[in-house]
Amino acid sequence: MYAGKARAYTNIALIKYWGKNDEHLILPMNSSLSLTLDAFYTETSVYFDETLTEDSFFLDGKQQDSKQTAKISKFLDLVRQQQNLALFAKVDSKNFVPTAAGLASSASGLAALAGACSDALNLQLTKTELSRLARRGSGSACRSIFGGFAEWQKGDSDQTSFAQTVPSDNWENELAMLFVLVDDGMKDISSRDGMKRTVDTSSFYSGWLDNVEADLAVAKQAIKEKDFNKLGQVTEANGLRMHGTTLAAVPPFTYWSPDSLKVMQLVRLARQKGLPCYFTMDAGPNVKILVEKKNLPALKLFLSEHFSKEQLITAYAGPGIEGIPV
C-alpha cells in the first residue's frame, strides 16, 4: 500500500485560460494568470493498493459515479504509466468550500490529487514537475501548485506548459476577492465543454486570442507596479472578452444570470462612487470582485443592501500546495 495526502487551494484567473490547443495534453491556446485564494481548498488522499481490483473515487464521503471516477482514473493512468505501476487506487477528496454550489473548483481537486500521488509514490517532484502533472488533470489546476499570483505559460508541448510564481513582493496580501453567490441553480456548461464549443464554433474567438497576450503583459506590469486600478481594469476587460466569445458560439450560450449582470452594474456604480473594485467571472453565474483589503468593508456594506450575508464570501491570497501526513 502506497498512501499520500495533499491540500491545494482554489485559484481565480485574472487573465483567463479559455481554449485548448491540444485536448489530450491539455495545452492551452493562451497563457493565463491567477490569484490563489485561502478560503476554498481541497484535501485529497490516495491509496494505491495491490488488493484493489478497480479505481474508486470518494468526494466528501460519497462514492462518485463512473463518469467522475473515469476522469480520476484517466489521471491515475498517467501516473501509473509514468511510474510503470500496475496498482489500482482509492481516491478520497474533501472540498473545504462554503456549502454554496459552484465554488468547489476542479483546480484545487486535481492539484491536490497530483500532490497526493507524488507523496504516495515518493516521486519527489519539483513544483514545475507537479504543475505539469496537475495540468494533465485540469488546466487551471497547474496554477494551484503555487500561492499568490501564478502565471501558466502556455508553452507548446507537455514539457514546456506549466505555471510559475509571478514576483509580487507580497502585494497580494493587500488584496481581497469578494465572491457574490448568485447561483441560479441552472445546470452550467462545464468550462471544459464551454471552451471546446467556443474554440470550435465561435466567430468571436479570434478576437479573444488577438487581445489576451497583451492583457497578460498589462497584468504582469500592474503587479510589478502594485497598480491596483491597472490590474483591475485589465482583469475586468479580459473576463468580459472571454465571456463575449460564448455569445457567438454555435449554439450560443452565456454563463451570466440576471443577478450576475446586477452585480456587474453595482461594481461599476461602486467605482463611480469612488470605491475601486473590479469583477471577473468563470464558468458559472457567481461573480468575483477584486478589491483592496482597505476597501473591503465599504464594498461589503454597499453590497449588503442588495445581497444577504450568506451570499457574500471573502477570500484572501492563499498558499501553494501543501503535503499532509496521511
Ligand SMILES: O=C(O)C[C@@](O)(CF)CCOP(=O)(O)OP(=O)(O)O
Ligand atoms: O480558470 C481559468 O483560467 C478560466 C476558467 O475558469 C473559465 F471558466 C476555465 C478553467 O478551465 P478548466 O476547468 O481548468 O478546464 P480543463 O482544463 O478542461 O479542466
